[in-house]
């Protein structure tokens with residue numbers, strides 16, 4: 001068999017075959033795959049489109065399944081490359097239809113991803129890091145600390161797992177993505193941008209980035225990069241209406257002063273009728289008073305912003321309680337009274353601990 005020189009494009013995700021490092025094809029962006037096909041495999045350009053389609057649209061798990069490639073070509077490719085997906089460790093289904101996966105990566109690290117049912121489709125909540133460096137005091141992932149960034153293939157691979165599961169079970173299609181799982185997406189920005197860039201590829205995942213939301217505690221310089229690229233809409237994890245309270249419950253995130261964060265959001269380029277979402281996690285007796293609703297209303301631009309209220313999912317060992325239902329409703333009403341758009345986000349999957357980091361935290365304890 002002809003030897004092919006393989007350029008190592010990423011140190012992760014390589015299996016070794018006959019002493020040669022194998023290129024995990026799911027780690028290659030569309031551009032990387034193009035270079036790999038042309039420079040390393042010395043194949044014509046149209047092969048990129050074929051291989052890309054097999055990987056992302058048809059979701060083959062083995063190179064031999066790429067049946068519009070000749071047998072010798074498949075053999076050549078299989079000699080230097082492999083296809084690796086994150087492995088499913090557990091699948092948990094909630095009564096409300098939420099499906100949560102615990103996935104293991106090549107180095108044994110665990111992450112989670114969640115499929116959330118919407119009317120006629122699913123939305124998938126994706127992780128971007130193993131653990132998280134932000135250490136927000138209410139968040140289970142924050143408690144685990146930061147381990148490492150996810151690679152391109154590990155983020156995209158979560159979508160492959162989600163889509164395959166939905167197809168295998170004849171369920172509604174996956175159309176929306178939220179980068180709201182484990183980790184802080186903007187601290188893995190280079191990879192995030194590569195993922196967002198490749199999502200809409202027609203012969204690939206065909207997911208519109210207009211239906212992708214990146215949830216972040218907010219970094220002005222990184223928001224500027226994301227905004228200039230026009231590849232996603234952000235949701236800002238605000239959780240407090242004042243700098244002082246935010247510094248108390250999100251000490252690392254609040255190193256960016258609230259005024260600077262709000263200025264960055266004001267400058268974020270948006271099309272008409274588009275709005276930036278502010279996430280506000282209601283913690284009992286911490287940030288759920290009427291006065292705090294008034295402060296929040298003064299902070300958020302009613303034309304450019306909308307507020308997602310999330311009732312805290314109480315977690316054992318965390319110093320917070322779930323807010324009373326009537327307080328959550330009163331808080332929402334107060335925001336509407338100020339002319340703001342606010343919704344209480346359905347808390348999904350509470351029975352399977354689908355809140356950020358909960359399942360993994362449990363598996364590790």
Ligand code: SAH
Pocket residue numbers: 134138139140179180181182183184185215216217235236237279281310311312313314315355356
């Ligand atoms: N780091 C990013 C994305 C991950 S967190 C960010 O902070 O936005 C995604 C969301 O889950 C955040 O809004 C966070 O506040 C919320 N969350 C964390 N723990 C939760 C819990 N126990 N109950 C409900 N929501 C939680």
